[in-house]
Amino acid sequence: MARLVIVSNRVPDVSDGAAPRAGGLAVGLADALVPGSVWFGWSGKCIDTRSHEVTRAEAEGVTYATIDLAEADHRAFYLGFSNATLWPLFHMMPSFVTFDSAEYKAYREVNEQFAEALMALLRPDDLIWIHDYQLLGVAADLRRRGVRNRIGFFLHIPFPAPALFELLPCAEELLAGMLAHDVIGFHTPPDRARFLEAMAAHGYQVQGDDVLHEGRRIRVVVTPIGIDVEGFSRLAGRAIRRVEAKRVVDSLNGRTLMISADRLDYTKGLPARFDAYRRFLGSYPEHRRRISFLQVAAPSREEVEKYKSLRDELAYKAGAINGAFSDFDWVPLRYMTRAAGRGLLAGMFRISHIGLVTPLRDGMNLVAMEYIAAQDGADPGVLILSRFAGAASLLPEALLVNPYDIDAMAAAMHRAMSMSLEERQERHEALLEHIRTHNATAFSRSFVAALNRFN
Incomplete structure (x- = not known):
């Protein structure tokens, strides 16, 4: 051989x-x-x-x-x-x-x-x-x-x-x-x-x-x-028992967690994602105080000027969102610019209700698959996915969005927040079958x- x-x-x-x-x-x-x-x-x-x-x-x-x-x-x-x-x-x-x-x-x-x-x-x-x-x-x-x-x-x-x-x-x-x-x-x-x-x-x-x-x-x-679907699912199951995951759950106070995890890169569409979240909070006020958005953006190519500018832009947008919508006991956006371990992210995916994966263009995007694999099939989260990620062709049951369309992304967040358990289970079952086939x-x-x- x-x-x-x-x-x-x-x-x-x-x-x-x-x-x-x-x-x-x-x-x-x-x-x-x-x-x-x-x-x-x-x-x-x-x-x-x-x-x-x-x-x-x-x-x-x-x-x-x-x-x-x-x-x-x-x-x-x-x-x-x-x-x-x-x-x-x-x-x-x-x-x-x-x-x-x-x-x-x-x-x-x-x-x-x-x-x-x-x-x-x-x-x-x-x-x-x-x-x-x-x-x-x-x-x-x-x-x-x-x-x-x-x-x-x-x-x-x-x-x-x-x-x-x-x-x-x-x-x-x-x-x-x-x-x-x-x-x-x-x-x-x-x-x-x-x-x-x-x-x-x-x-x-x-x-x-x-x-x-x-x-x-x-x-x-x-x-x-x-990805290794079963391996990541087991990792998520173990991770939710970690102290860090329990701290996040306690900090939510019963609110829905929406999560994104990306490298800090201009192709990932983070500024548009923040704009869409702001539009969501403004257009669907019934969801305020019911959601917490965690964006993990691991540093990438920090010596390149375009990446420095992106980091500054996101910090400004995050501050503007929190300044406009925060309350004494609620911060709508948690923005981390440091890397998180794979195990910790698996746990965060497991406890979240919405996974937001909206690159402007991507070859495949394994984060979308990891989000699906991490879910509890009895009460799964909803994946919002850019139609310009390669993974979109394999995952039609996700809520597919155009990442350049701020209103459409805000509407997808609203739909994910409002989706019934039965529909979430049906979508997740189909998505799980896709990633098991294309593992x-x-x-x-x-x-x-x-x-x-x-x-």
Whole structure:
């Protein structure tokens, strides 16, 4: 059986020999990471000069191999081209895009550094599975070094409309590099369709859901990522017995808890979400004092000016909401700008009546799935979900909203507050079946099966 080699920008920290923490990608790949597998990527450490030295650690039979990045490369590759150019463009927010040719040069050089370091780890029959937008060029760099292994790639963020993709001066080079893969995966059919449309626009031959190039067939598949549903449900069940969860319940004084949990990122739609909550409190006064909204916004890329501005904007809006609607014994919005542990969040999801997941654009969004998994089926909460999250295509029984429509989001909050127990149970049962079908195991097995079928 071929060994699986995972390649991603970051690698879970296993320096203490323990299993990696259960983050999104780690959960999605858990079924594929059998003993003998390798996970390769950046260590998270920056050094003075570029290095190809690989550090190895083992946990539960899996090798975690890492390289350090030069500080200057990290700034240009990661903070620059990856997150100031590709991230906003792929999320279809062109006004946030900046392009710097020096940063793109660093992006290419770091991709080459990954490929060069990876060469020392590879065996001739390995299956290589590369992840996400930071590493679009690694496969092409491996091919130039003579690698003939089967290589798959999965994009965890949306693929943009072709007209937006064309804004990139390096669009042609990026597409050509992606053709070095054998299988390319997306979360949703629309993302795959936009990618194939971009390929066709650049003159490549598209046949069905595949691209034909130089006598090769590149298979383009849809394999949505999922979560460990039963594991997260158990985590939520344990978490509600924690002291922190009991403190939150006591502080609610019988009020309904509405919760959101996001990275502090402009794609998550937090300013519009706060505006919608203010509109809700103003338009549906019968719910005042009956609801408490907890927004957890973990810091993200704090050295980037756009993120600093977002944090300031949200602090202002939160203050304005609480100033306008608070009472002596009621604060309508609780706004946290620090990270909360996965277990604690699971407990918060379990005790909440409404989950609010309203990104302006998202590749999938596992928080929506975690919210469903955390619920008590006897008295489940209601999920309000952006129709522009990839998860919306899998979760039609959520209350789907346009995150740009403030009134519609406020109306969805009102509907969630007023929804009968019977309707909540029916919706939750259907949603739970969807996330059990499209779980983490299905994601990894379906993609690896596609890569194994390649010939």
